[in-house]
Amino acid sequence: AQTVTQSQPEMSVQEAETVTLSCTYDTSENNYYLFWYKQPPSRQMILVIRQEAYKQQNATENRFSVNFQKAAKSFSLKISDSQLGDTAMYFCAFIQGAQKLVFGQGTRLTINP
Amino acid sequence: DAEITQSPRHKITETGRQVTLACHQTWNHNNMFWYRQDLGHGLRLIHYSYGVQDTNKGEVSDGYSVSRSNTEDLPLTLESAASSQTSVYFCASSEALTGNGDEQYFGPGTRLTVT
Numbered sequence: 001a002q003t004v005t006q007s008q009p010e011m012s013v014q015e016a017e018t019v020t021l022s023c024t025y026d027t028s029e030n031n032y033y034l035f036w037y038k039q040p041p042s043r044q045m046i047l048v049i050r051q052e053a054y055k056q057q058n059a060t061e062n063r064f065s066v067n068f069q070k071a072a073k074s075f076s077l078k079i080s081d082s083q084l085g086d087t088a089m090y091f092c093a094f095i096q097g098a099q100k101l102v103f104g105q106g107t108r109l110t111i112n113p
Numbered sequence: 114d115a116e117i118t119q120s121p122r123h124k125i126t127e128t129g130r131q132v133t134l135a136c137h138q139t140w141n142h143n144n145m146f147w148y149r150q151d152l153g154h155g156l157r158l159i160h161y162s163y164g165v166q167d168t169n170k171g172e173v174s175d176g177y178s179v180s181r182s183n184t185e186d187l188p189l190t191l192e193s194a195a196s197s198q199t200s201v202y203f204c205a206s207s208e209a210l211t212g213n214g215d216e217q218y219f220g221p222g223t224r225l226t227v228t
Contacts, residue, residue, distance in 0.1 A: 004155075035216075045203065045219035091155055099144050099163075099207060100171065101217060103155035
């Protein structure tokens with residue numbers, strides 16, 4: 001079974017700093033997709049970034065980028081120039097084949113002014 | 114604009130009662146999913162559907178059922194509510210055919226408390 005592990009339950013940084021959230025996953029498949037979702041206090045799940053496993057280039061979306069290490073099964077999220085609005089729960093998720101998302105336990109990120 | 118809605122947003126019920134949570138999407142997506150969110154577990158898949166008349170069990174399906182009679186709706190029923198089913202429930206939908214890994218769009222969630 002596929003599993004996703006986020007080893008950092010909570011993180012806290014100052015505004016404008018860079019922060020990296022860790023995620024590892026386990027799969028025997030070669031083709032799959034990885035996601036980072038953000039859940040602010042409003043509870044709405046918002047897609048931050050998506051990575052296709054067969055693409056070697058790391059995905060980027062403005063201040064958000066990933067470090068995808070396929071051999072190590074690692075998928076970390078880097079947030080540059082962090083803002084107060086980045087305060088949220090962040091979930092790493094994995095999908096393969098049948099469109100079923102498998103989520104990690106989440107990392108609660110707090111950006112301090 | 115297309116959207117996915119859930120109702121009610123909050124529900125308190127008693128142990129043993131039947132409860133139905135509604136999910137409605139106007140994306141015209143084939144795939145629909147129900148997840149529950151509990152502290153320390155992230156989101157876990159309850160049931161999912163790839164189209165009308167299709168339903169499948171997820172990781173934590175015991176005590177839950179779904180039916181898909183049209184493209185837009187996937188109601189989740191708790192046959193006999195238990196305190197262990199106190200949770201936040203999310204509905205999601207996606208367009209993707211199997212293997213395409215498209216984004217899933219989430220509803221706002223329903224907080225269910227079973228007393």
